[in-house]
Amino acid sequence: DIQMTQSPSSVSASVGDRVTITCRASQDISTWLAWYQQKPGKAPELLIYTASTLQNGVPSRFSGSGSGTNFTLTISSLQPEDFAAYYCQQANSFPLTFGGGTKVEIK
Amino acid sequence: QVQLQESGPGLVKPSETLSLTCAVSGYSISSGYYWDWIRQSPGKGLEWIGSIYHTGSTSYNPSLKSRVTISVDTSKNQFSLKLTSATAADTAVYYCARRGIVASIGGFDYWGQGTLVTVSS
Numbered sequence: 001d002i003q004m005t006q007s008p009s010s011v012s013a014s015v016g017d018r019v020t021i022t023c024r025a026s027q028d029i030s031t032w033l034a035w036y037q038q039k040p041g042k043a044p045e046l047l048i049y050t051a052s053t054l055q056n057g058v059p060s061r062f063s064g065s066g067s068g069t070n071f072t073l074t075i076s077s078l079q080p081e082d083f084a085a086y087y088c089q090q091a092n093s094f095p096l097t098f099g100g101g102t103k104v105e106i107k
Numbered sequence: 108q109v110q111l112q113e114s115g116p117g118l119v120k121p122s123e124t125l126s127l128t129c130a131v132s133g134y135s136i137s138s139g140y141y142w143d144w145i146r147q148s149p150g151k152g153l154e155w156i157g158s159i160y161h162t163g164s165t166s167y168n169p170s171l172k173s174r175v176t177i178s179v180d181t182s183k184n185q186f187s188l189k190l191t192s193a194t195a196a197d198t199a200v201y202y203c204a205r206r207g208i209v210a211s212i213g214g215f216d217y218w219g220q221g222t223l224v225t226v227s228s
Contacts, residue, residue: 001169034214043202043221044153049214087153091206091213095168096143098153 006099012107019075021102023088032092109133111219125190129203137161141206148199193226
């Protein structure tokens with residue numbers, strides 16, 4: 001199985017801050033990576049797929065980059081509604097696997 | 108608007124079979140996409156269980172493969188999950204989701220609201 005490792009596990013930030021979350025794959029997954037946002041009690045929501053493609057309706061302050069084994073999700077200017085958990089997911093091979101999550105908290 | 112809705116018992120006894128159904132509205136399962144089951148527990152995070160295509164072709168997580176069956180009923184526009192020999196470790200919120208083949212490729216673009224299944228006597 002491909003292991004997905006996210007860092008940090010949590011980050012405290014203020015509205016307007018730039019936040020970067022890292023996801024590392026245990027082997028080369030090309031750009032087969034997706035990012036999700038999850039709020040408490042809700043299902044995850046797709047933000048980005050194929051590492052950098054913004055899902056329809058997702059604000060442009062979210063961006064993704066990377067290929068191979070190293071990926072980043074960046075929120076350029078944190079908004080109040082962005083405080084949530086974020087997960088990466090590899091779509092390169094079965095079984096599909098997720099990172100352990102990063103919780104973005106209010107500073 | 109595409110909507111997915113899980114249904115099934117919220118409480119399952121140990122050693123029994125966990126059965127869930129996902130009803131899809133706003134999109135025909137037969138039109139494409141993969142249809143997946145994912146679960147989330149505090150101890151293991153998000154775990155992919157398996158997927159099915161409208162043709163009936165399936166893929167399963169090897170860690171669960173011996174106990175999992177996913178099936179599709181295109182006439183009812185729904186798909187189902189069966190997990191046999193349930194244990195407390197199977198206690199989780201279970202989600203059904205749609206996975207992209209072309210659009211949103213590789214990503215889960217629509218999810219059900221999730222249903223908590225507790226395995227306990």
